[in-house]
Amino acid sequence: MQPTHTAQRSVPFWRDDRVLTWAAQVVSAIAGVAFVVFFISNVLQAAKLRGLDLGFSFIRDAGGFALGESVIEYDPSMSFGRAYVVGLLNTLKVAVVGTVLATILGVIVALARLSTNWLVNKLASTFIEVIRNVPLLVQLFFWYFGVFQQLPPVKESIELPGPTYLSQRGLYMPAPTPTATFRPWAFTVIAAVVLAALAYYFLRRRQVLTGRPSYPVWTAALLFVLIPAIGWLAVGASPLQIDIPVLERFNFAGGLRLTTEFAALLTGLVVYTSAFIAEVVRAGVLAVPRGQVEAAKAVGLTYGQTLRLVVFPQALRVIIPPLISQYLNLTKNSSLAIAIGYPDLFFVGRTIINQAGRAVPVFVLVMGTYLIFSLLTSSVMNVYNRRVKLVER
Amino acid sequence: MFVRKLTPALVALVLFTMVLASCAPAPAQPVEVTRVVEVTRIVEAPAAAAAATAVPAAGPKRLDVVKQRGKVVCGIHTSLAGFGYLDADGKNVGFDVDFCRAVAVAVFDDPNAVEFVPVSAAERGPALQTGEIDLLSRTATWTSSRDAQWGNFTVVMFYDGQGMLVRKASGFTTLEDLDGATVCVTTGTTTELNLADAFRQRGLQFTAVTFEDTPSVYGAYEQGRCDAATSDKSQLAAVRSGFANPEDHFIMDVTMSKEPLTPTVPQGDDQWFDIVKTVAFVLINAEELGVTSANVDEMLKSEDPSIKRMLGVEGSFGQADLGLSNDFAANIIRKVGNYGEMYDRYMGPEGLAFTLDRGLNKLWSNGGLIYAPPLR
Numbered sequence: 001m002q003p004t005h006t007a008q009r010s011v012p013f014w015r016d017d018r019v020l021t022w023a024a025q026v027v028s029a030i031a032g033v034a035f036v037v038f039f040i041s042n043v044l045q046a047a048k049l050r051g052l053d054l055g056f057s058f059i060r061d062a063g064g065f066a067l068g069e070s071v072i073e074y075d076p077s078m079s080f081g082r083a084y085v086v087g088l089l090n091t092l093k094v095a096v097v098g099t100v101l102a103t104i105l106g107v108i109v110a111l112a113r114l115s116t117n118w119l120v121n122k123l124a125s126t127f128i129e130v131i132r133n134v135p136l137l138v139q140l141f142f143w144y145f146g147v148f149q150q151l152p153p154v155k156e157s158i159e160l161p162g163p164t165y166l167s168q169r170g171l172y173m174p175a176p177t178p179t180a181t182f183r184p185w186a187f188t189v190i191a192a193v194v195l196a197a198l199a200y201y202f203l204r205r206r207q208v209l210t211g212r213p214s215y216p217v218w219t220a221a222l223l224f225v226l227i228p229a230i231g232w233l234a235v236g237a238s239p240l241q242i243d244i245p246v247l248e249r250f251n252f253a254g255g256l257r258l259t260t261e262f263a264a265l266l267t268g269l270v271v272y273t274s275a276f277i278a279e280v281v282r283a284g285v286l287a288v289p290r291g292q293v294e295a296a297k298a299v300g301l302t303y304g305q306t307l308r309l310v311v312f313p314q315a316l317r318v319i320i321p322p323l324i325s326q327y328l329n330l331t332k333n334s335s336l337a338i339a340i341g342y343p344d345l346f347f348v349g350r351t352i353i354n355q356a357g358r359a360v361p362v363f364v365l366v367m368g369t370y371l372i373f374s375l376l377t378s379s380v381m382n383v384y385n386r387r388v389k390l391v392e393r
Numbered sequence: 394m395f396v397r398k399l400t401p402a403l404v405a406l407v408l409f410t411m412v413l414a415s416c417a418p419a420p421a422q423p424v425e426v427t428r429v430v431e432v433t434r435i436v437e438a439p440a441a442a443a444a445a446t447a448v449p450a451a452g453p454k455r456l457d458v459v460k461q462r463g464k465v466v467c468g469i470h471t472s473l474a475g476f477g478y479l480d481a482d483g484k485n486v487g488f489d490v491d492f493c494r495a496v497a498v499a500v501f502d503d504p505n506a507v508e509f510v511p512v513s514a515a516e517r518g519p520a521l522q523t524g525e526i527d528l529l530s531r532t533a534t535w536t537s538s539r540d541a542q543w544g545n546f547t548v549v550m551f552y553d554g555q556g557m558l559v560r561k562a563s564g565f566t567t568l569e570d571l572d573g574a575t576v577c578v579t580t581g582t583t584t585e586l587n588l589a590d591a592f593r594q595r596g597l598q599f600t601a602v603t604f605e606d607t608p609s610v611y612g613a614y615e616q617g618r619c620d621a622a623t624s625d626k627s628q629l630a631a632v633r634s635g636f637a638n639p640e641d642h643f644i645m646d647v648t649m650s651k652e653p654l655t656p657t658v659p660q661g662d663d664q665w666f667d668i669v670k671t672v673a674f675v676l677i678n679a680e681e682l683g684v685t686s687a688n689v690d691e692m693l694k695s696e697d698p699s700i701k702r703m704l705g706v707e708g709s710f711g712q713a714d715l716g717l718s719n720d721f722a723a724n725i726i727r728k729v730g731n732y733g734e735m736y737d738r739y740m741g742p743e744g745l746a747f748t749l750d751r752g753l754n755k756l757w758s759n760g761g762l763i764y765a766p767p768l769r
Contacts, residue, residue, distance in 0.1 A: 064586045065580075065585045065586060065601075065603075066585075066588070066589050066599065067601065067603075068600060068602050068603060076589035077593065145612060145616070149613065149617075149618060150616075153617040154617075168617055168618055169575065169618065249572075249573055250573045250574045250575060250620050251575060251600070260618070261602070338605055339606070339609070340604075340609075341602050341603055341604045341609065341613070343603070347603075347605075350581065350605065351580050351581055351585075351603070354580070354581030354582075355581065355585075355586065
């Protein structure tokens with residue numbers, strides 16, 4: 001007799017686990033889709049009732065408002081769409097620079113926090129605790145009004161070597177600007193980079209294979225410096241000239257300018273995020289078994305070598321995933337720029353909403369843009385994460 | 394203007410309402426999204442209220458209703474320095490409030506025969522359209538659509554406009570002096586657009602530093618981040634008076650937009666419309682003729698026929714046709730003062746609220762725009 005088999009046969013479909021599981025999935029999916037469809041159609045219907053235009057045709061209309069800073073050319077006669085791109089690039093600028101600087105500062109603070117030196121250790125933990133526990137918006141106001149606006153007025157700028165000028169309007173520094181001979185010279189630079197990379201690759205391979213010292217780094221560096229230097233002399237007139245900031249009636253003209261709005265936002269984001277990154281890094285370093293460090297010491301590696309060759313490669317596996325969310329946080333937190341007058345994506349989006357009167361389309365656009373930023377950042381970081389993670393066999 | 398400060402909250406509200414609307418089958422009332430916080434202008438009138446004005450106000454004349462009631466019902470502001478606010482004793486004061494008192498004197502010879510009704514920016518239009526107030530004297534900018542929808546705009550009492558606040562030490566007098574300057578402005582406002590227009594029109598360069606939050610705009614300006622800050626002149630004046638060193642700053646004699654602030658009466662009663670206009674004419678002519686609250690009694694003996702006529706000593710200028718006493722103009726000047734006195738009381742050099750150069754609000758004979766038809 002096979003009682004089990006008969007029992008399975010006799011179970012009706014409404015009591016069959018497999019059928020029920022499937023049914024539950026299908027019903028949930030339908031409910032989910034219905035909810036989304038209902039929500040969207042409701043927005044559309046409500047917009048129609050209120051006579052709101054959900055189209056994007058206004059994006060070509062002239063904006064009519066000025067923006068404080070832009071990496072591309074912009075003036076008030078340009079379109080809302082152009083203004084939006086200006087905001088987008090401003091957000092990218094602060095996010096990219098901020099991510100790099102926050103990582104560097106975060107690692108330094110983490111190492112200080114791990115230090116056995118009592119003072120360094122306590123300073124680092126105080127920094128982390130204070131920064132992590134004060135709201136970012138408050139910190140931004142502090143940096144902007146409390147620090148950068150307290151710099152001297154533009155007419156009494158602090159002059160640093162360069163000449164670089166620091167005032168409450170921003171940091172003005174000399175900027176190299178290309179001249180007519182820049183283009184031919186640029187080719188020698190590209191050639192130098194390619195040659196240096198090739199030399200490094202082959203010399204290093206030779207060193208690894210034969211064990212004879214072949215100085216790959218030195219050779220590459222020499223090539224990288226020498227070729228452009230020869231090119232510089234070869235093209236005749238100087239390919240770059242230095243554009244020095246000059247004080248005009250109101251502001252400095254020429255040179256490279258970093259506004260105090262940008263500086264305050266960047267400082268705020270970097271300091272705030274670095275405190276979180278420091279804790280992430282510290283956790284990663286502590287996750288490396290103590291025996292690894294002891295073994296590294298035993299074979300005679302220096303402290304720096306121990307960190308670089310033994311600790312970090314293993315710590316990275318733990319660090320990367322939480323680090324990704326810190327990078328995403330930094331990008332998203334940059335929307336607080338609106339409080340201190342830095343024209344980022346959200347700031348420009350809000351201005352367009354007010355000036356064009358199109359709240360729903362612009363909010364959808366802004367949300368979509370941040371979503372794409374975040375997804376791109378996390379997918380790039382995920383690729384990196386796959387590379388560093390422990391290869392299991 | 395500072396119109397759109399609340400937009401984020403309101404947009405959230407709209408989105409929230411949309412969600413709510415999904416629960417309720419009946420279409421929700423359209424939500425007024427913008428401009429609720431505005432100071433001198435308001436939302437387009439709701440359609441229902443606009444329809445009400447199509448019916449001419451029949452029945453008793455407003456002057457008779459006012460006389461029977463014993464008070465002029467006046468729609469005012471209670472928190473706008475200089476124009477309509479409460480003094481330390483909780484008394485309604487201000488330039489606009491004094492205009493209400495002048496009308497009350499014309500009818501009752503009593504500056505306190507006024508019932509003050511604080512109205513919000515959004516309530517102004519409907520309050521006129523329903524006729525619940527006899528007079529709106531609350532920094533309302535006269536525009537053609539409002540004139541068509543709200544009521545009858547009488548006489549421009551204050552020419553406001555977008556101005557430019559700069560440091561006195563800079564010595565700037567014209568927009569051209571500001572070529573290349575950095576200007577602080579509130580984002581999302583018409584001010585921001587007017588600023589860009591004014592500079593473009595003149596082919597001038599400027600750098601904008603924009604904030605969403607009005608205090609940040611003036612905070613950044615005062616600390617020196619900007620060479621100038623821009624907004625409506627009356628607001629700049631009020632802000633300036635709050636600075637640590639108001640004397641270091643001044644409002645340039647440049648106007649970048651037109652904001653004619655005008656007392657308004659409900660439609661459909663020509664007599665009442667004329668009375669309120671005549672009160673304004675009296676205030677202005679009194680200044681022009683040099684008649685003040687201090688010298689009005691001496692002026693009764695003046696030989697100038699214009700003054701004699703205005704004060705009701707000789708001849709008439711239609712008082713009887715308007716249903717007013719012969720000496721109503723003298724009463725107004727005695728109890729409220731002339732136009733210049735009203736202005737100086739709140740915004741003059743020794744003003745109670747702040748100091749604002751009269752600029753366009755000088756008499757026409759002094760190079761301003763304040764001009765009234767002759768009283769004869």
